[in-house]
Structures are given as C-alpha cells and as structure tokens.
Amino acid sequence: MKSAPGKLHSPANQNLRAQRGSGIWILDMEVVLSATWLLAGENDNPRCSEEPAHFDHFCEWPDGYVRFIYRSDEKKAQRHLSGWAMRNTNNHNGHILKKSCLGVVVCARACMLPDGSRLQLRPAICDKARLKQQKKACPNCHSALELIPCRGHSGYPVTNFWRLEGNAIFFQAKGVHDHPRPESKSETEARRSALKRQMASFYQPQKKRIRELEAGVNPNNSGHFNSIPPLENPEEFDMITDTGFPAPGQPGFSFPNSDAYKATCDLTTFQGDIMPPLQKHPKPRIYLPRPPCSYELAGPGSTNSSPYATLYKDSSSIPTDTDWVHLNALHYNVNSYSNFERSFDFTSKQHGWKPALGKPGLGERTDHGQFPAVAARPCYNPELPCRYLTSPPPGAPALQTVITTTTKVSYQAYQPPALKYCDSVREVSLSSCNYASENPPMSIYPEALDLPAAVTRATSPAGPVPLKIPGDCRAIRPTLAFPQESAPSRTDGAETWEACPSGLGSTISYSDAGSPFFSYDNDDF
DNA sequence: GAATGCGGGCGCA
C-alpha cells in the first residue's frame, strides 16, 4: 500500500511464465524457473524477462503452500490484502514484503453465539491496538478475549510474501492456518463503516432535535429519537462492534433466519455492561449494511465467509422501532463451527491435547490461550472441516520448502512418501478461492501440504471422502513428495507437483527432477 | 487511532 512501488519492484526478472491448459495452470520449464519466484529480482536473471502469461484472480483467503500471480493493477494485491490478519514482518529484504499471520481472536471461554457459532475476531494489526483489543471483553459472555496465534508454519505463523515484478504481483503463502478464519478486513471495514453510517444517522436526528430545543422549538414528542438517550460515549458502541461482535454471516456467525437472530440476539442482553449507553435505550436496533464485497458474495454453495449474505437488508429499510439489534440473517454455513469443533476434537486426540473441562471441541474449550505453540496445531477453520488435515502429523516433515525470505530460497529434496500423490490428490486436494466459481485455476506449488493421505482421510469428519471445498485458497497436497527442509540439497530430489483446482477434478503435474533449469537458490523470496 | 510499510536490532538455531 504505502510501500514505494520501486521497493518491491524489480523489473530485471520477470522470470515466470505460466500457461494455462485445460483450465489448469501448467508450468513449463520456464515456469519451473519460476522457482526463483519472488526472489527472482535478486538474481537478475537475464533470461527471464517475460511477463506472466496469465494471472490469478485475487484470493482473499490463501491457505496452504500456494502461490499466485496477480496483475499489478489488482487493487487488493497492490495493497497486499488478505482475509487473514497479517502483520508486516521484517525480512530484511526490501524487495519482498513478508507478512505473518496473527491468528484469530476468540472468546477465552469459547462461548457460543446465539447461532451456535463462536466468536472469531480479526486481530488488530497494530500491536497496541491488538493489546487493547485483547483487553476488551467478549461481547457475548463478557469473558476475556483470547488471541489464538497462528502456528501453521512449522510452529510459526503462516507467512505471506509479496513481490511486485513488472506487471505482476507475485504472492506466496507458506503454512496452513491452524485457526479459524477471523473476520476479514473487508468485513471489518464494512462493519465499521456501516456502523459509522448507522451512528451518524442515529445522531443526526438527535442533534437536530437538540438544536431545535435549544432554538426553542418544541416539536411533538412522537419523534423516534425522543426516547433515545444521548449516547454519552459513542466509542463504547464502536468498541463493542470492534470487539468483534461478528455481524451475522461473518465467519462463525450464521443464522438461518433473522427471526432466530432476533430471538436470541438482544443487544442489551448480548452486550451487557459493554454498552451501557445503549442499554439505556429500550429498543436499539442496528443494521449492518452489506459490505461492498462482490466476490465474497458467492452462492450458498460457497464457503464464502462474507458476513453479509442473501438476507441482507438494506440500511435504507431501517425501521423505526428499536426493539432488537436487527442484524441480518445470513446464509452461512451454520455448521461451520461444529466443524471447527470437530477439528479441534480431532486434533486434541491427534496431538494429545485435552480440551478444558474434559469436553471435546472448541465449544467447551476454555483454554485457547493455553494452546501449545506447536507446529501441528490443528486447523480450526470452520469453513473447512478438513482444515486440520493440513496440519502435518507429529513427526511429519515440518517444512518441505526452504525459503529464505531474506536472500535466497532452497527447495530441498524430500523423501517421497509411500502413497502416490497423483492417486490421492483428487481425493483430498483442496484448492479454491472464495470466488471459486469465477476464479481460474490457481497455481499450486510444491510447498503444498504434506499430510499423508491416510491421515487426511481419517480426520475427515465425513470419512474418507473426496474433499473439494470452494471458498478459499487452500492447497493440500497430502501425499506429495515435498522438498524437505532438512534435506541437504534439492538437486537430488525429484518431486512431482500437482495442482488440483477446486471443481476441476483434474490435476496437473510437473516435475523438477534435477532439472538443470531448476536452480533452487533464490527460488522464492 | 489504526493500518501499513520500512528498517534496526536482538536472540536463536
């Protein structure tokens, strides 16, 4: 965003060319060269001056070891946006912007929202703001908020890398988020802006009336806002929403219909002491307009995380009565969090973690903050029941890709697992975007996940079934041979890369078995 | 005020 374009721009190396065949990214040898990827600019490889032939649609929820190439005019890419709460990380490389995931903020008591989901807030990016955020109380149960750190990359936060190259913006994600999706930035912004608008309209009549009163005017008392007490501290209201009372439809927030929400989500009950000013008002009603997010508003079949979905009501239709916080019911996967719970349950078993209070699942868990900061922590993404599948099992190779973010990257040899990746990838590979329906196949790269297919299947709530879940940008390569971090060199390692874009039902593969073109130095970032 | 990007610096492996 603010970064000087020149900073991340190094025109000397547009070394990646991707060709799309059969609707799938196919990487030719030159693309294999693209292993230089984000670090390409550091190599000044004169051979590679071509611009990418094709670009990916922007993916707001990249997950897994994926790479994308965006057009340089892609606004979201320009801003290095991500649905995940990513903070800037200094990688001492001015050409590459590195960001690490902050995780998600949840209720420490894992209280259940009226719809059965749970709070999943977007951690503030700013450290101070984040601390401040964590000091706030859960808008639902008033208990503490807790930050679930991301440990999806070998125990470290998932990292995203951005590099501007000519007319392309190269993106690479490393690690699999082992936590639920937070509220996306667009959602947060939309909610805040909506709230501001709402508050503005809320105050306008008040101010007007005050002016009128001050002017000696005595309008009749039938005015809607007559009963509205002065909001002494508007920030409190903002705090509540910022604290993350997720708008319906946000990740982990869903209601089959608005009535259900109305019946269960009385703001005065919900906010309790958090909103004393509004409590004074007997019938507050707040509408949250739909954010201007187009691609997030996929169909019901999508795992779209947008909080504002089909039952959105335009703010213009705000009624005057203020009985309820009339949030919009959303067409959202109500079971999302149960998936989350299942995943937690699984991982608890898998890793010997025991949920607090002896109950499985996040629902009863009260120890968010006590999670061990281990690499194999489960994936909690509520929208992807198999998310935890992407977590490497204990003992599994932590990293298949050695990407040094400062100067060079090394793809190192990996000991191929017994299972043939090609056979299993169709069953378990996940690769999609929020707007999968419109999104072209994305690039899947060898750093993709490494969980054995057996584990993957075993951990699926639905059993060993094919898993193709649209709605985000995840890449799972459960059985693929990966370059392993611990391997001494990758020139001796042959690997087959496959991409299985969601909904395509096909895979591609490309190998780099000791290709002379495949210099693993400076591969990525 | 918060988000964002940059860069110095430190500790660890």
Add this chain to the structure above:
DNA sequence: TGCGCCCGCATTC
C-alpha cells in the same frame, strides 16, 4: 546465515 520477532518511525486513511 537465516529466521522470527520486537520495536520505533513514518505515512496514509
């Protein structure tokens, strides 16, 4: 040396 991370600073919204 690579990497994660903290911190401060500057800029932008």
